[in-house]
Amino acid sequence: MAKTLFARAFAAVLFTTTSGIALAQDASPIEDVANTDGEIIVTAQRREQSLLDVPVAVTAIGGDNLAKRGISNSSQLGEAVPNLQINSPYGRTQPNFSLRGIGVANEYNSNQASPVGVYLDDVYLAPRTSHGMGLFDLDRVEVLRGPQGTLFGRNTTGGAINFITRKPDLQGTEGYAELGYGNFDTFTAQGAVEATLSPDAVGLRLAVNYAKGDGQIRNVFAGGRDPNSTDTLQGRVSLRIKPSDALDVVLRAYGGRDRGTQAGVHGLLPFRTGLDFFETNENRVGDNRTDAWGFSGNIALSLSDRLTVTSITSYDGGKQDLQQAADGSPLDILDITWQSQYRQFSQELRGNFSSDGVDFVGGLFYGWDRNITDNRFNLPLPPAGGFFQHYRQVRRSYAVFGQADIDLTPNLVLTLGARYTEDKSRYDDAYAYLFVGTIGAPDLPIATTVPCAGVAGTCAYNPAARFALADKNSALTGRVALSYTTDGGTLLYASYNRGYRAGAVNGGGYTSSSGISYIKPERVNAYELGLKGRALDRALTYAISAFYYDYTNQQLQDTRAGPVSFLVNAPKSEVYGLEVESTLRATPRLRFDAALGLLRSRYKDLTLQGTDLSGNRLPFAPEVTAQFGFSWDVLDLAGGTVTFAPNVAYSSQQWFSPFNGTNATGSAQDNSELQQGANAKVNASLSWSNDKLTVRAFANNLFDRETYGYGLDLRGAGFPYNFLVPAAPRTYGVSVKVSY
Structure with a gap:
């Protein structure tokens, strides 16, 4: 029945859009990434094309339009892209992107690698921590939906x-300079300056972004710090040489750091009862300290009018x-320190x-990345203590690829x-041990848990013990498409x-070696059908796509009593849906933007903890998302x-766990609360601008909608609560931008 409804909806949209009107080119709700002819230019197929010539579902958002929509961080992109969800247990740090229901669950x-590939200037970013970036001095963001x-x-599954x-x-x-001030005593500053050192030959561009503000979640614990504060600084320099x-040749270097407080947590029930939604009662609010830097060189050499070679x-x-204080209480029940260092190299x-x-x-492509991790889990063990975990992960990827567009x-x-x-x-140099010690005090190891095949605490402490695994995968992926452009300019495709995500090892295994293995x-x-075009004398642009996924071996985390985390495969899932994006320029002074995403996701075969979850929805996959502004x-x-520019983003109910509302038999789980109900968030801005100056007032989440961004089952792991992370409350402020 659901498939029939989706098919009928797609047919209805197709009929009403194409019947009786003259159609021309281009399809995007974003117009500030267009060239002088009004065409939106993207590089979704690794070459410059008008968006309407690309038989792929793509959303292109220009840098100026990001600001108009109140999007200043990558974690907010879900408010502008249909069927894109972004979640994290760490606030804006280490975001998890989910497109059309496919994410890290x-x-x-x-x-773990994200199944939604994240790129900065065509450079693949392996560590998910580096995905939580501030958005400044961008030309555009391109979101490609589907493998x-x-x-x-x-x-990129x-x-x-x-x-x-x-x-x-x-x-x-x-260049430009912009200053802003908002609630939570938030001060922002960003700017860029560009100098041409030799006309048409050498140019330099410098850009910087800074933000600092108080915590957005109020901590009622006496003397406690407020979670969700902001303290970021980022910079970028680009040198272009065109002899x-x-x-x-484009050479870039960037660097940045984040020193905000941890995300707010709703945890132990007695200590969240009676609180306002945007409050917590926590004695140990930690810091989210992250650093990221990088260098890249993009060299494009035209060997002839027909052939260009590019090295990245x-x-x-x-x-x-x-x-991270993960209990949301003044008790020391679960305090974690997540520490990792990253390096990566890539050549294309x-x-x-x-x-x-x-x-x-x-x-040809080659990629190498390394992750060295040291995690410390303080638990209410008698006496006080916990687990320490260390490992190193090195991944290498080799690829050869080709794609041809052939005019039949x-x-x-x-x-x-x-x-x-x-x-x-390769996962190696791995060890973990059970220790005695209070939070912040030196560890006293008492038992080795990795390597140890038995129950935690049953293997004598051995400081020289190490555990290692290695794995190798290969895959042939690809694309076949037919696209037809009508004489009026409409594209149908x-x-x-076929998409692929490499096998993975369980980074959460620290209580024994039995939980550490590679999975498939x-x-x-x-399969996808699409339509792009313009109508109403080019006043209306639209893009429509319908898709069906046969999804196998989704990688997801299963947290069991112990506490023990296992990384497992969901053998088979099914996902299908419909997306519509459109822009209507009603008058030269009034433009409407709208997007709709319909999604149906189901596990066709999944059993966790002896419980059959077949028929459950995939996590972070609401059935309806919509944006209008x-x-x-x-x-x-x-x-x-x-200029007045409001917009609203709607999401229907979504689950945070593959269990949905089901509890494993014989467990203490309460999975029914690991969800977020349907909600709509309104943003708005009012600005005055001319060629040199822009003064803007803005409000995000204008009506202070109370929503959760992430939830994790901890009751089933043996803790007396679940872990829930509130999303951001209402923010508002003003900014002044001067361009020259």
């Missing part, structure tokens, strides 16, 4: 998100030190060839693509895509324009 360990197993490839920064345009000097039309080299690093060599009737992109007729294009990937992973890779077979130039005043 309830996984919280730092060593991208050919041109992006590595760990759900899709890919590419953050594209501004680069020097080699013409003159320009000739044939050679274009990068080296990135960072670390996290997350001190790509060729773009174009001839009459054929466009080809192909190349002037209007019909066949796309064929394939990618062969080989992934190697049908595609098949994920795979997705995705408008931008209205209300009047011209004092040489500038007053």
